[in-house]
Amino acid sequence: MTQIYLRQAQLADRDTIMQIIADAKAAMKKAGSPQWQDGHPNATMITEDITKKIGWVLVIEQQIAGYVAMQLTPDPAYQHIKNGQWAQPDQPYATFHRVVISGHFRGHHLGQFLISNLLTLGLVKGFTNFRLDTHHVNVAMQGLAKSCGFEQRGEIEVDDKIDPRRIAFELNLDQSHLTRQHVDNDFMKPLLHHDK
DSSP, X not given: OOOEEEEEOOGGGHHHHHHHHHHHHHHHHHTTOXXXXXXXXXXXXXXXXHHTXXXXXXXXXXXXEEEEXXXXXXXXXXXXXXXXXXXXXXXXXXXXXXXXXXXXXXXSOHHHHHHHHHHHHHHHTTOOEEEEEEOTTOHHHHHHHHHTTOEEEEEEEXXXXXXXXXXXXXXXXXXXXXXXXXXGOGGGHHHHHOOO
């Protein structure tokens, strides 16, 4: 069976992550998308993700196949939404940023695997609401979001010098089985904070 799992990103992973992002930028440019064409994500952002322990890598047979940042604090860009509204505007939420799969692994539905693992991780941390955004022409990311149960909620604006407009998506999982006590279970703390 293929070894495939999600782990916290480390500084030693940064060059590999940046190469995957560079390849994705080139693919977006070739497809005519302005997304990620203004210089971000850059190495400084990835370093901050790793330092803040919000960067995660998808690993297949000891190779990094994907990257994502899962932000657990409110995102200022999500405060104002146009042409729609959030289903859970006042509830805590986790946000998925910089979602990228290596071109070497495209076509294996790894995006769904990545999102599924992030949802599990978010639930362990006590979140049932999740958000992400993508550009209007990024049909692949829109399709991934919808295939994972996210619903389009409206439009937001991000810090992008070329085109700040983004489609905003939200996923609200069933909260009936979850209490805040799940977040602080002592037996989960070593799992959540083990990054060595």
